[in-house]
Amino acid sequence: MKVLCVAEKPSIAKEVTSVLSGGRSTRRDSRSKYNANFDFKFTFPGHGLCDVTMTSVTGHITSMDFPAEYAWGRVPPGRLLDAPVKIQPDKSKLAIHQNIANEARSANYLMIWTDCDREGEAIGYEILEAAKKGNTRLSLSSVWRPHFSHLEKNHILSAARNPQNLNMKTVEAVHCRQEVDLRVGASFTRLLTDILRRSKLVDEIVSYGTCQFPTLGFVVDRYKRVKNFVPEKFWYISTSVEKSNQTVSFSWAKTHFFDRLFVVMLYEECMKSTHGTIKGVTRKPTSNFKPFPLTTVSLQKDCATYFKMSAKEALDAAEKLYQSGWISYPRTETDMFPPEMDLRSIIQTHTQDSRWGHYATSLMTVDGKYGIPRKGRNNDKSHPPIHPVKYVNLETITNDKQRKVYEYVVRRFLACCSTDAKGFQTVAELQWGNETFRASGLEVTEKNYLDVYTYRTWSSTEQLPPFVAGERVNLKSAEVKEGKTSPPNHMTETELIALMDANGIGTDATIAEHIHKIEQRSYITKKKTGKSHIILPTELGMGLIEAFSSISFANNISLSKPFLRKRLESLLKEIEEGRATKEFSLRETISLYKNAFALTAEEQSVLVNEFKKFQT
Structure with a gap:
């Protein structure tokens, strides 16, 4: 019996071949320079020893487009919202298509080794369609779908021996998303470009995307809040007490007020008392909680914060580590480890490292260290949370970004398997007149996970002197002070990722790409300020968002807010879960965009006038 295996990437094909063949395979070139064929034998349960050929693709091998008669300039842009679409082989990947068709001719089964996510399922279906060109006997019933999340030997062997079916509901969800993105993106891109070119405001193509514009909208909104911010004065009462040669500042329980006269009145009432009284002192255990297991979004946010990497750089580095078999699949929303996962065996492999090996050893040997x-x-x-699969000496990882990401993944994993940091929080409460003030001190007694997760800090503060409940104290200082509100900070990539995730803009796997696209299109720019990078809108990006904001769309319809895209992502999940059909979801989504398109076309003069305000 013959089994044709197809992986999503050449590197995955090579690694899986090595495992299944036991290192005994022969390599043949294909028509595609980078997608070789590997021949070997493998025993599949119920089928015995089979002849196997492993080959690969490079992501999607088909593309969705309109027929030629709907090319730019041949039809009004609005026609694209109803125009027929076609799925055809990607012209740049015809050699891959032909190789799959050729290798499938004698195959009895097709085994799809694509990434086990939404896009991977759709690519698997594209592979089946290509294989059917060479072997019409192949069908969905002939497809084996291994589920794997990393390239460790036993994991791959188990996946090969326990394949599942291709999930067609997931494939339909991807096709729905692709069609919405094509129709909406093409129609609005052509409309925007035509309007702004006729007005001689732009020369280039102005590209619209259902995820990119809400992402840009977040950046513009923050920029406007910073720019338009007007500081407001406030007043508060500040006090301090001296005891045991130590000066302790107490914070007002009411924090502050924007009415100076009111604060002065409270202060004058307090001044009738010549001393204060310690109402109480509490000392309670406190904890600094270890992190949750690692998701894609958390990886991107932390790499932006700790290493100043873009979301795309972080995900690209993680992808390379995954393809090398060193970490698990880096696109996951899961933040809990499955109960059957052997975490201790992973910890054991890291006891040899010179940087974190001693800590890993303590998790294995010291009572109470493992959590x-x-x-x-x-x-x-x-997929499980992102975690290390194999131990690798950092010195052997030559790429700086990959080295940082690998170390972060390991330290995060070890931190997850640790106990929380522990300490004591002491709070003293001061009564002066009718007002209450508080001071606190932190004593860290056990750092625990913080010993390995060096990206966080939690340290003891100066300890409070031995205050006793009921004791009278003299105030060293007491005065009314003035402050003012501070503007919000400009957007950082960490914050932008969090906003996109919270508002359903894209998925954990596509957030990085959406940010990268609006930067490529010159809608945003990144600027270094001190040790951090901030994201600012360009004049083009600012003009586009403000132009759309000037149009009075109906409730919950906006081309620069997350409402429509969030609704689409919800519908895609319903398709996957069998609670909605592709046809219904497509019809509902396109109907909303049609309304927005009609109003945009009708009020294009408003759009142009607003856009002009932001062009120099």
Whole structure:
């Protein structure tokens, strides 16, 4: 019996071949320079020893487009919202198509080794369609779908021996998303470009995307809040007490007021008392909680914060580590480890490292050091949290970004398997007149996970002197002070990722690409300020968002806010879960965009006038 295996990337094909063949395979070139064929034998349960050929693709091998008669300039842009679409082989990947068709001719089964996510399922279906060109006997019933999240030997062997079916509901969700993106993106891109070119405001193509514009909208909104911010004065009462040669500042429980006269009145009432009284002192245990298991969004946010990497750079580095077999699949929403996962065996492999090996050893040997990982609220049921699969000496990782990401993944994993940091929080409460003030001190007694997770800090503060409840104290200082409100900070990539995730803009796997696209299109720019990078809108990006904001769309319809895209992402999940059909979801979504398109076309003069305000 013959089995044709197809992986999503050449590197994955090579690694899986090595495992399944036991290192005994022969390599043949194909018509595609980078997608070789590997021949070997493998025993599949119920089928015995089979002849196997492993080959690969490079992501999607088909593209969705309109027929030629709907090319730019041949039809009004609005026609694209109803125009027929076609799925055809990507012209740049015809050699890959032909190789799959050729290798499938004698195959009895097709085994799809694509990434186990939404896009991977759709690519698997594209592979089946290509294989059917060479072997019409192949069908969905002939497809084996291994589910794997990393390239460790036993994991791959188990996936090969326990394949599942290709999930056509997921494929339909991807096709729905692709069609919405094509129709909406093409129609609005042509409309915007035509309007602004006729007005001689732009020369280039002005590209619209259903995820890119809400992402840009977040940046513009923050920029406007900073620019338009007007500081406001406030007043508060500040006090301090001296005891045991130590000066302790107490914070007002009411924090502050914007009415100076009111604060002065309270202060004058307090001044009738010549001393204060310690109402109480509490000393309670406190903890600094270890992190949740690692998701894609958390990886991107932390790499932006700790290493100043863009979301795309972080995900690209993680992808390379995954393809090398060093970490698990880096696209996951799951923040809880499955109960059957052998976490201790992973820890054991890291006891040899010179940087974190001593800590890993303590987790294995010292009572109380190991802690059951926290459980988050998300489980995509496809992949576990990101974690190290194999131990690698950092010195052997030549790429700086990959080295940083690998170390971060390891330290995060070890932190998850640790106990929380522990300490004591002491709070003293001061009564002066009718007002209450508080001072606090922190004593860290056990750092625990912080010993390995060096990206966070939590340290003891100066300890409070031995205040006693009921004691009278003289105030060293007491005065009314003035402050003013501060503007919000400009957007950082960490914050932008969090906003996109919270508002359903894209998925954990596509957030990085959306940010990268609006930067490529010169809608945003990144600027270094001190040790951090901020994201600012360009004049083009600012003009586009403000132009759309000037149009009075109906409730919950906006081309620069997340409402429409969030609704689409919700519908895609319903398709996957069988609660909605592709046809219904497509019809509902396109109907909303049609309304927005009609109003945009009708009020294009408003759009142009607003856009002009932001062009120099």
